[in-house]
Amino acid sequence: MSKMRVYEYAKQNNTSSKDVVTFLKGINVEVSNHMSTISSDVIAKLDNHFKSDNKSQASMKSDKSAEQRSDKTEHKGKKENKGKSNHNSPQQNKKNHQNNNKPNKQQKFQGKKGKKGKGNKPVGNSQPVKKETPKHITYHNKLTVSELAEKLNKEASEIIKKLMFLGVMATKNQDLDDDTIELICAEFDVEVEKEIILEDTDFDKYIEEDKQEDLIERPAVVTIMGHVDHGKTTLLDSIRHTKVTAGEAGGITQHIGAYQVENDGKKITFLDTPGHAAFTSMRSRGAQVTDVAILVVAADDGVMPQTVEAINHAKAAEVPIIVAVNKMDKEGANPDRVMQELTEYELIPEDWGGDTIFVNLSAIKGEGIDELLEMIVLVSEVEELKANPHTTAFGTVIDAQLDKGRGSVATLLVQNGTLHVSDSIVVGNTHGRVRAMVNDLGKRVNNAGPSTPVEITGLNDVPQAGDQFLVFKDEKKARQIGEARQQKQIQENRGEQTKVSLDDLFEQIKQGDMKEINIIIKADVQGSAEALASSLRKIEVEGVNIKIIHTGVGAITESDIILAAASNAIVIGFNVRPDANAKKAAESEKVDVRLHRVIYKAIEEVEAAMKGLLDPEFEEKVIGQAEVRETFKVSKIGTIAGSYVTDGKITRDAGVRLIRNGVVLFEGEIAALKRFKDDVKEVAQNYECGVTIKNFNDIKEGDIIEAFVMEEIERT
Numbered sequence: 001m002s003k004m005r006v007y008e009y010a011k012q013n014n015t016s017s018k019d020v021v022t023f024l025k026g027i028n029v030e031v032s033n034h035m036s037t038i039s040s041d042v043i044a045k046l047d048n049h050f051k052s053d054n055k056s057q058a059s060m061k062s063d064k065s066a067e068q069r070s071d072k073t074e075h076k077g078k079k080e081n082k083g084k085s086n087h088n089s090p091q092q093n094k095k096n097h098q099n100n101n102k103p104n105k106q107q108k109f110q111g112k113k114g115k116k117g118k119g120n121k122p123v124g125n126s127q128p129v130k131k132e133t134p135k136h137i138t139y140h141n142k143l144t145v146s147e148l149a150e151k152l153n154k155e156a157s158e159i160i161k162k163l164m165f166l167g168v169m170a171t172k173n174q175d176l177d178d179d180t181i182e183l184i185c186a187e188f189d190v191e192v193e194k195e196i197i198l199e200d201t202d203f204d205k206y207i208e209e210d211k212q213e214d215l216i217e218r219p220a221v222v223t224i225m226g227h228v229d230h231g232k233t234t235l236l237d238s239i240r241h242t243k244v245t246a247g248e249a250g251g252i253t254q255h256i257g258a259y260q261v262e263n264d265g266k267k268i269t270f271l272d273t274p275g276h277a278a279f280t281s282m283r284s285r286g287a288q289v290t291d292v293a294i295l296v297v298a299a300d301d302g303v304m305p306q307t308v309e310a311i312n313h314a315k316a317a318e319v320p321i322i323v324a325v326n327k328m329d330k331e332g333a334n335p336d337r338v339m340q341e342l343t344e345y346e347l348i349p350e351d352w353g354g355d356t357i358f359v360n361l362s363a364i365k366g367e368g369i370d371e372l373l374e375m376i377v378l379v380s381e382v383e384e385l386k387a388n389p390h391t392t393a394f395g396t397v398i399d400a401q402l403d404k405g406r407g408s409v410a411t412l413l414v415q416n417g418t419l420h421v422s423d424s425i426v427v428g429n430t431h432g433r434v435r436a437m438v439n440d441l442g443k444r445v446n447n448a449g450p451s452t453p454v455e456i457t458g459l460n461d462v463p464q465a466g467d468q469f470l471v472f473k474d475e476k477k478a479r480q481i482g483e484a485r486q487q488k489q490i491q492e493n494r495g496e497q498t499k500v501s502l503d504d505l506f507e508q509i510k511q512g513d514m515k516e517i518n519i520i521i522k523a524d525v526q527g528s529a530e531a532l533a534s535s536l537r538k539i540e541v542e543g544v545n546i547k548i549i550h551t552g553v554g555a556i557t558e559s560d561i562i563l564a565a566a567s568n569a570i571v572i573g574f575n576v577r578p579d580a581n582a583k584k585a586a587e588s589e590k591v592d593v594r595l596h597r598v599i600y601k602a603i604e605e606v607e608a609a610m611k612g613l614l615d616p617e618f619e620e621k622v623i624g625q626a627e628v629r630e631t632f633k634v635s636k637i638g639t640i641a642g643s644y645v646t647d648g649k650i651t652r653d654a655g656v657r658l659i660r661n662g663v664v665l666f667e668g669e670i671a672a673l674k675r676f677k678d679d680v681k682e683v684a685q686n687y688e689c690g691v692t693i694k695n696f697n698d699i700k701e702g703d704i705i706e707a708f709v710m711e712e713i714e715r716t
């Protein structure tokens with residue numbers, strides 16, 4: 001059996017497209033919606049699942065022997081599963097069935113229980129196991145059922161059976177996730193280890209582990225968090241003024257996103273980004289920079305929503321929290337209430353038997369700041385924060401921007417090693433040499449050790465906050481890795497950039513990604529463009545608006561496509577075609593261009609797409625173009641167009657369009673295709689031919705004959 005669409009399969013098998021899509025996603029087959037095309041091997045997998053359900057005998061198998069074997073195994077397994085129904089409630093069975101790829105915790109548990117239930121009658125006992133089961137296996141990336149079987153020296157059917165008991169229906173070519181691999185291996189008492197293969201662009205590949213004796217104490221990196229208006233900024237300012245301005249003549253000249261203060265000879269680094277940024281954006285990029293979180297709670301306001309959010313962020317990052325009860329100078333200040341409220345979030349003061357440090361302060365008056373700093377030092381001592389200053393520097397970008405005069409300027413927090421001026425460095429996807437380094441006091445420095453924030457210049461581009469950096473001994477290596485990382489990033493971005501297309505419109509609407517559909521209309525005459533625009537605007541689909549961002553007369557041009565790409569729009573051509581440059585641009589920019597000759601069909605298509613009912617089983621594919629060089633009028637035959645094939649080919653059975661100045665004059669069929677006097681099936685590029693079009697004679701020199709075929713589209 002060749003390919004078919006999800007909805008066709010669903011219809012044939014009396015099930016819903018949604019169930020089919022859910023099942024396929026469950027077995028890691030990539031499908032986007034009911035329109036996705038599925039290949040014969042996927043159909044076989046579906047048959048295994050849905051036909052065994054229906055007990056339907058209709059045969060749609062393609063890959064006979066292999067798949068049928070696993071079919072049998074599944075049926076058998078299913079019976080055994082049924083036999084164990086006293087272990088699984090009907091709901092559980094249903095759940096297992098629906099979710100039949102990745103066992104959830106409950107399913108895993110059921111699986112184990114199921115095994116126990118079978119007592120000393122192990123699965124697969126009927127077959128001799130030929131080779132010994134290994135004690136330990138390793139894998140990287142992914143494993144299919146049969147690959148796992150091979151590693152375990154088992155038959156694939158044995159693994160499939162085990163999977164059955166875990167509530168997972170699988171065929172031998174199916175990929176298994178890490179959890180499932182672990183569970184199966186546990187069933188056979190085999191230790192399993194996943195190898196992580198580092199790519200050349202991964203920093204981890206170049207970072208050497210520090211020797212214990214090289215590690216020395218480093219300053220704590222502190223982030224201040226809390227609800228809006230509870231005094232984060234005031235506290236940061238207050239610490240800076242009491243501690244920095246006092247000691248440093250000239251005061252703070254620089255605001256670089258982080259600063260250091262000294263308390264009793266010990267340094268503390270504060271990230272000057274109040275709020276959650278240090279946690280949210282940086283952690284989402286895999287960077288963990290904060291050692292201690294200060295939770296500011298206003299004594300007169302108590303615990304508020306963002307207080308709770310802050311607690312959750314700090315806990316998720318496993319960072320110790322010090323509570324700063326602020327605004328103690330205010331009349332309504334009630335620190336006991338704050339303590340009471342925070343007990344709910346497992347932040348219990350030492351006085352009450354917990355281990356959370358609470359400091360009462362007034363940021364505005366500068367009271368309690370010293371005590372807070374002492375407590376930070378105390379906590380960091382407990383945490384035993386250490387780093388090796390004698391290695392190449394590694395760390396994270398705190399902030400970065402493009403400065404008109406200095407170019408790319410980035411604030412880096414050195415987390416290990418020491419950063420030097422003129423070091424070759426890769427920062428995120430950028431690279432360069434450290435040209436100049438400035439500390440938080442605006443002083444030029446030559447070195448920056450662990451936990452020190454410095455602003456650097458010399459990068460080829462602007463990195464992003466949360467990016468990591470690493471120094472390389474060799475400048476060439478740094479450039480090579482920086483460029484490779486940039487290339488990788490470009491490729492990843494390209495993959496993510498999905499332009500809106502009618503085929504996936506419904507999916508995007510459903511997911512709430514699409515509230516407005518931008519459309520560009522090009523038509524042969526202004527009247528049609530307007531008529532089409534006003535009809536499209538009238539389409540009503542709940543929660544989604546149609547926005548016509550441009551209408552015009554004439555062929556679809558490259559600039560229409562560029563506008564569409566920039567505004568994520570669909571282009572509808574009514575009686576017009578894209579010119580050659582527009583075609584190329586549409587392909588490279590992945591802009592969906594829909595061509596119509598009947599207004600209501602264009603409207604129907606957009607409406608159907610918005611409702612998820614789009615049914616384009618076939619897509620038109622232009623196979624070639626010929627230019628009319630001369631015309632001959634022959635009575636009885638009509639006009640023969642002496643043409644030259646400029647692109648692709650013209651075939652006898654193709655559909656044709658006659659295009660004059662980018663406007664379609666006629667669409668129909670070829671009556672005759674000749675080379676000299678002979679009828680031919682096709683004429684290739686750079687050859688001359690004679691074409692007559694059925695029921696159409698108004699052909700002129702310079703017209704374009706476009707040949708097209710209808711092809712089943714393959715979109716997944």
Ligand SMILES: Nc1nc2c(ncn2[C@@H]2O[C@H](COP(=O)(O)OP(=O)(O)OP(=O)(O)O)[C@@H](O)[C@H]2O)c(=O)[nH]1
Nearest residue numbers: 227228229230231232233234326327330362363364
């Ligand atoms: N009375 C009193 N007012 C304070 C104290 N700390 C801050 N404030 C005031 O509270 C208000 C908010 O302070 P900010 O420091 O801007 O608060 P924030 O938490 O940084 O606020 P956002 O940046 O908006 O999240 C300002 O009007 C401060 O003057 C304090 O200790 N006592």
